[in-house]
Amino acid sequence: MSPPDSDLFEVREIPNAGRGVVARCDIPAGTVMLESGPPAFHVIFKIYGKETCGYCFYWDRGRTLPVRDHTTAKVFCSEECRESWIQEQGKVGVNAWLSLQDFLRPRGRGTNADEEMGDGLKPQPVEIERVWQETERQAKLLRVYRQSKTPQTKADRKAVQAIMRKTGEAIDADILSYFLCGTLFRYKEPTRWNDEVSILAMDDQPYKTQKDLESSCNSYLHLVSILPLELLPHFTSELCRTLVRADNHNAFGIRSGGEDSEEYMGYGVYPSASYFNHSCSPNLRKQRIGRQWQFTAGQDISLGDQCCISYLGGDERDLSFSDRQRRLKDTWGFDCSCERCANERPD
Numbered sequence: 001m002s003p004p005d006s007d008l009f010e011v012r013e014i015p016n017a018g019r020g021v022v023a024r025c026d027i028p029a030g031t032v033m034l035e036s037g038p039p040a041f042h043v044i045f046k047i048y049g050k051e052t053c054g055y056c057f058y059w060d061r062g063r064t065l066p067v068r069d070h071t072t073a074k075v076f077c078s079e080e081c082r083e084s085w086i087q088e089q090g091k092v093g094v095n096a097w098l099s100l101q102d103f104l105r106p107r108g109r110g111t112n113a114d115e116e117m118g119d120g121l122k123p124q125p126v127e128i129e130r131v132w133q134e135t136e137r138q139a140k141l142l143r144v145y146r147q148s149k150t151p152q153t154k155a156d157r158k159a160v161q162a163i164m165r166k167t168g169e170a171i172d173a174d175i176l177s178y179f180l181c182g183t184l185f186r187y188k189e190p191t192r193w194n195d196e197v198s199i200l201a202m203d204d205q206p207y208k209t210q211k212d213l214e215s216s217c218n219s220y221l222h223l224v225s226i227l228p229l230e231l232l233p234h235f236t237s238e239l240c241r242t243l244v245r246a247d248n249h250n251a252f253g254i255r256s257g258g259e260d261s262e263e264y265m266g267y268g269v270y271p272s273a274s275y276f277n278h279s280c281s282p283n284l285r286k287q288r289i290g291r292q293w294q295f296t297a298g299q300d301i302s303l304g305d306q307c308c309i310s311y312l313g314g315d316e317r318d319l320s321f322s323d324r325q326r327r328l329k330d331t332w333g334f335d336c337s338c339e340r341c342a343n344e345r346p347d
């Protein structure tokens with residue numbers, strides 16, 4: 001279990017910023033430092049689902065793409081991408097996406113991506129634990145119900161129906177997709193899950209509101225009720241909780257055009273790219289090329305320098321010290337300790 005390593009950089013502890021990437025040698029501007037490979041797990045929001053290639057994330061200015069798979073509701077820019085997607089998902093994966101689509105289709109079930117997730121305080125760890133424990137209790141009933149070969153008691157059936165009724169009002173296609181993608185990753189790549197995902201920086205308070213927490217718990221119950229039985233033992237509340245905790249600190253936005261483009265189509269976690277800390281004057285540039293991110297030295301970097309990207313969007317880099325600090329705290333939950341902030345911090 002170790003972070004990525006290369007001839008150009010190593011991952012080290014950085015004062016006040018956890019681990020970070022440090023140059024192992026002098027690196028000339030323009031050097032490609034890292035290509036991340038595809039995301040371990042990601043989501044393309046439902047509203048962009050018909051316009052974004054399910055494999056390579058190609059987006060043609062909102063036009064519908066030519067290759068459509070009606071059963072899984074995925075679209076692709078080419079037959080080749082469709083074939084690659086099918087191969088990557090495997091039989092179990094394709095079946096799982098079919099089950100999800102069957103669940104979503106009849107009721108035109110939607111997305112909360114752009115919806116107000118409600119006001120209120122961030123749930124604290126104790127409250128998060130309580131809600132997930134209650135959810136797990138309900139999930140156990142659902143699992144027994146689905147796996148049981150013997151007829152259920154009337155009371156059990158009623159209990160299961162009550163759970164599904166309760167959760168049925170609040171269905172979030174985006175969280176469901178994200179959880180399913182993460183589940184398939186762990187199912188297919190258990191070693192990478194242990195070595196790369198479980199060691200990422202995790203957020204202990206990842207839910208913005210109580211409603212946000214409930215959406216996650218409901219999505220877990222929905223998937224317990226519909227996933228192919230083969231996947232069920234691999235799909236746990238612990239997995240869902242890790243996916244949410246990891247995405248808050250590590251996800252990269254998947255945008256349509258350049259890095260700062262307006263169309264925010266989804267997000268993904270790329271473990272090898274998760275060790276770049278933020279700087280308000282970054283020395284790396286990042287660019288999404290299809291399914292992966294490429295990180296390039298934006299200037300000459302000296303041996304021992306920390307290699308940083310910017311977590312802020314285009315114009316945000318011009319914000320004042322206090323506005324940048326607020327933005328990073330609100331969105332990412334940390335007090336920026338980069339060199340520029342240290343220099344601009346009023347005494």
Ligand SMILES: C[S@@+](CC[C@H](N)C(=O)[O-])C[C@H]1O[C@@H](n2cnc3c(N)ncnc32)[C@H](O)[C@@H]1O
Nearest residue numbers: 017018019201249274275277278334336337338
């Ligand atoms: C993608 S991770 C970067 C790697 C992380 N430092 C680690 O130890 O795994 C993002 C997290 O790193 C920390 N971080 C990144 N840039 C920082 C900065 N400029 N100042 C303080 N903390 C920072 C924050 O905790 C943030 O949520």
